[in-house]
Amino acid sequence: MTKVWYRSGPIVVPAALVALWWMLSSSSTSLFFPPLADMVEAFRANWLTGETFGKMALPSLMRAGEGMLIAVVVGIVVGIVIGLSPLAESLTKAQLEFMRGLPPILVIPPMILVLGTGDVMKVGVIAASAVWPILLAAVDGVRAVEPVRDDMVQAFGLPRLARIRHLVLPTAVPHIWAGGPDRCADRPGRHGRRRVLLQ
Amino acid sequence: MSQRNATLWSTEDPMTTEPRRLFRAVTRPTQGPRRVRVPHRRLRRVGLATASVVVTLGILQIAGVTGLLSRESFPLVSEVLVRLGEESTDQRTWTSIWRTLSQALTGLGLGGGLAIVAGLALGRAPLAERSVRPIIEFLRPIPSVAILPLVILTVGVGFEGAIVLTSISSFWMVLVMTLRGAQAVDPVAEQTLVTFRVPRWTWTWNIVFPSALPFIVTGVRIAASVSLVVAVTVEMLGGMPGLGKDVQIALQNADTVGLYSLMFITGLLGLAINVSLKPVERRLLSWHPSQRGGVS
Numbered sequence: 468m469t470k471v472w473y474r475s476g477p478i479v480v481p482a483a484l485v486a487l488w489w490m491l492s493s494s495s496t497s498l499f500f501p502p503l504a505d506m507v508e509a510f511r512a513n514w515l516t517g518e519t520f521g522k523m524a525l526p527s528l529m530r531a532g533e534g535m536l537i538a539v540v541v542g543i544v545v546g547i548v549i550g551l552s553p554l555a556e557s558l559t560k561a562q563l564e565f566m567r568g569l570p571p572i573l574v575i576p577p578m579i580l581v582l583g584t585g586d587v588m589k590v591g592v593i594a595a596s597a598v599w600p601i602l603l604a605a606v607d608g609v610r611a612v613e614p615v616r617d618d619m620v621q622a623f624g625l626p627r628l629a630r631i632r633h634l635v636l637p638t639a640v641p642h643i644w645a646g647g648p649d650r651c652a653d654r655p656g657r658h659g660r661r662r663v664l665l666q
Numbered sequence: 667m668s669q670r671n672a673t674l675w676s677t678e679d680p681m682t683t684e685p686r687r688l689f690r691a692v693t694r695p696t697q698g699p700r701r702v703r704v705p706h707r708r709l710r711r712v713g714l715a716t717a718s719v720v721v722t723l724g725i726l727q728i729a730g731v732t733g734l735l736s737r738e739s740f741p742l743v744s745e746v747l748v749r750l751g752e753e754s755t756d757q758r759t760w761t762s763i764w765r766t767l768s769q770a771l772t773g774l775g776l777g778g779g780l781a782i783v784a785g786l787a788l789g790r791a792p793l794a795e796r797s798v799r800p801i802i803e804f805l806r807p808i809p810s811v812a813i814l815p816l817v818i819l820t821v822g823v824g825f826e827g828a829i830v831l832t833s834i835s836s837f838w839m840v841l842v843m844t845l846r847g848a849q850a851v852d853p854v855a856e857q858t859l860v861t862f863r864v865p866r867w868t869w870t871w872n873i874v875f876p877s878a879l880p881f882i883v884t885g886v887r888i889a890a891s892v893s894l895v896v897a898v899t900v901e902m903l904g905g906m907p908g909l910g911k912d913v914q915i916a917l918q919n920a921d922t923v924g925l926y927s928l929m930f931i932t933g934l935l936g937l938a939i940n941v942s943l944k945p946v947e948r949r950l951l952s953w954h955p956s957q958r959g960g961v962s
Contacts, residue, residue, distance in 0.1 A: 568936020
């Protein structure tokens with residue numbers, strides 16, 4: 468019985484809630500909470516017919532992708548360069564943390580002043596808000612290189628680029644991907660508990 | 667030996683101080699050496715950072731004076747600093763800062779608090795968690811800004827409106843982390859307590875909560891900075907009073923100096939929230955690895 472609920476729960480419960488919403492809102496006259504049926508109809512008219520999707524959603528996604536690409540490349544390269552030198556890190560940390568703490572929306576006014584109101588500005592704002600977490604995670608990732616391995620790399624006399632390729636990048640990538648150290652990676656996950664439950 | 671004698675002797679007699687120091691070193695191995703070394707290093711780091719910030723500002727100033735950065739888009743650093751000085755004596759600036767900060771932190775407290783309770787409860791009930799998961803995953807990615815129009819219409823453009831939005835954004839972030847945390851309990855420790863019939867509340871408090879704490883703290887830290895971002899954003903777009911509204915006003919008056927000084931204040935605020943949460947995090951979790959080692 469538990470197993471049946473376990474499989475069907477994720478489908479049944481949300482479906483029941485949507486059905487409840489549908490029934491409760493069907494006779495709603497409130498301006499702010501219209502009947503769900505009307506919303507579905509509006510959704511269909513707006514998004515599934517006509518070309519609104521291609522005209523509005525696609526350019527947004529494109530810009531987000533371009534901004535993200537710039538942020539990833541700049542963030543990783545600059546982050547690794549800064550992370551490789553402890554001096555550079557302590558010199559730039561304050562400025563970087565300041566930029567990360569700045570709400571992205573405040574980057575828009577100066578960007579408008581510099582780049583105008585076109586697509587370049589929008590991509591610039593996206594890149595400028597996405598780059599800081601990536602950059603700081605890259606710095607942290609480089610700093611997390613194990614000293615023993617680092618010593619070994621130096622003892623074997625690996626060239627600088629090989630050191631980055633084989634030692635720094637593999638350590639830094641998980642940090643960059645998660646946007647911070649995953650403190651909890653080695654802990655027993657929920658799968659263990661699930662298995663216990665289902666036995 | 668009486669209590670008073672012990673304290674007297676301990677400062678003078680090496681025979682009594684030495685074992686005591688040893689005892690301290692054994693029970694708190696990280697505290698001894700750390701206390702000696704950290705101030706010096708930290709002082710050096712703060713000195714370097716300060717010098718570097720001054721140099722950065724100097725370079726920007728020179729770039730502005732020589733015309734490398736156009737004056738229309740980038741006012742001189744000195745002008746911005748003078749404006750900051752004026753604003754620091756102005757009551758209105760402090761009111762704005764207080765409003766933004768209280769909107770961000772009240773939302774964090776409300777949303778985060780609810781999320782911790784809900785997350786711990788849901789995380790302990792796998793069937794319920796699995797059933798609600800699709801709903802959470804559907805609602806979570808909706809940006810607060812997207813709900814802004816609805817909130818303006820229903821709650822209004824006041825303190826409450828901003829708090830609703832900051833609460834919502836904090837809630838999802840802390841909830842997801844708490845859920846993960848509540849599920850990361852060591853099964854052996856948990857089953858041991860179940861076997862010994864330890865009362866439910868006791869083991870929730872002693873095993874589940876500590877196991878979830880690292881996740882919760884991480885969630886709260888991320889939610890705190892996001893909460894500030896959301897507060898400023900809704901103030902700017904929705905017109906709730908606060909720093910964001912001041913930015914909007916500066917923008918409409920084409921007051922670039924004011925704009926940059928407000929950006930500076932907001933950035934410092936974000937920095938302050940981040941920096942002030944770090945010691946809290948370290949303190950809450952300092953016991954954590956040793957505890958893990960003992961249990962498993």
